[in-house]
Amino acid sequence: MLRLLLVTVLLSASCAVYADCYDMAGRDYHIDPDLIRAVSFRESSYRKQALNTDNHDGYAVGLMQIYSSNFAHLSQFGITPENLYRDPCMNIYTGAYYLAISFKRWGYSWRAVGAYNAGFANNEVQEKKRQVYVKEIRAIYTKIKSTHPGKK
Numbered sequence: 001m002l003r004l005l006l007v008t009v010l011l012s013a014s015c016a017v018y019a020d021c022y023d024m025a026g027r028d029y030h031i032d033p034d035l036i037r038a039v040s041f042r043e044s045s046y047r048k049q050a051l052n053t054d055n056h057d058g059y060a061v062g063l064m065q066i067y068s069s070n071f072a073h074l075s076q077f078g079i080t081p082e083n084l085y086r087d088p089c090m091n092i093y094t095g096a097y098y099l100a101i102s103f104k105r106w107g108y109s110w111r112a113v114g115a116y117n118a119g120f121a122n123n124e125v126q127e128k129k130r131q132v133y134v135k136e137i138r139a140i141y142t143k144i145k146s147t148h149p150g151k152k
Contacts, residue, residue, distance in 0.1 A: 021089040021092040021093065022036050022037050024089075024093075025093045026096065028093075028096070029096045029097065029099065029100040030100075031096055031099055031100065031103070034141060034144045035099075035113070035137075035141055036096050037144055038137050038140040038141035039064065039095060039099065039113070039116060040092065040095065042133075042137055042140055043060075043063070043117075044062065044064070048062065048063055048091075049085060049086075050062060050063065050065060052065060057069075061081055061085045061091070062085055062088065063091045063092055064091050064092060064094060064096075065095075066084050066091060066094050066095060066098075070094075070098070079094065099113070099116055102116055102120075105120065106120075110137075110138065111130060113134055113137055114129070114130025114131060114134040117129065117130070118130040118133055
């Protein structure tokens with residue numbers, strides 16, 4: 001189900017104005033769009049063409065900093081690193097896809113949000129990384145929510 005949704009939406013969403021992609025991805029994956037925005041801000045400071053090559057194990061691209069270890073999986077949907085770099089909406093949807101996978105695995109929880117960055121390994125080191133990431137995301141999310149308090 002997630003795969004079909006990802007392919008369908010990514011193909012149609014690439015034409016959309018990327019500012020609306022947070023709302024569309026949130027709607028389609030049943031994730032608060034402001035949470036997706038918070039992750040995007042933490043990952044790239046909303047820089048569409050962010051490229052992080054500092055990690056010796058790989059690199060990350062775009063607004064949601066999609067990591068190179070995911071590229072083989074994404075290739076089955078026709079998604080390439082170049083697509084993710086050039087198409088902000090595709091990048092947002094791909095990040096929402098990975099958040100949805102986390103929520104499916106661990107429930108709609110802050111720990112699942114932490115897994116977006118630190119993965120699912122069940123050890124103390126990764127759990128600490130998830131907690132640090134969650135603290136940062138919560139602060140950003142709270143700030144975003146405070147800018148439009150009437151919006152859910």
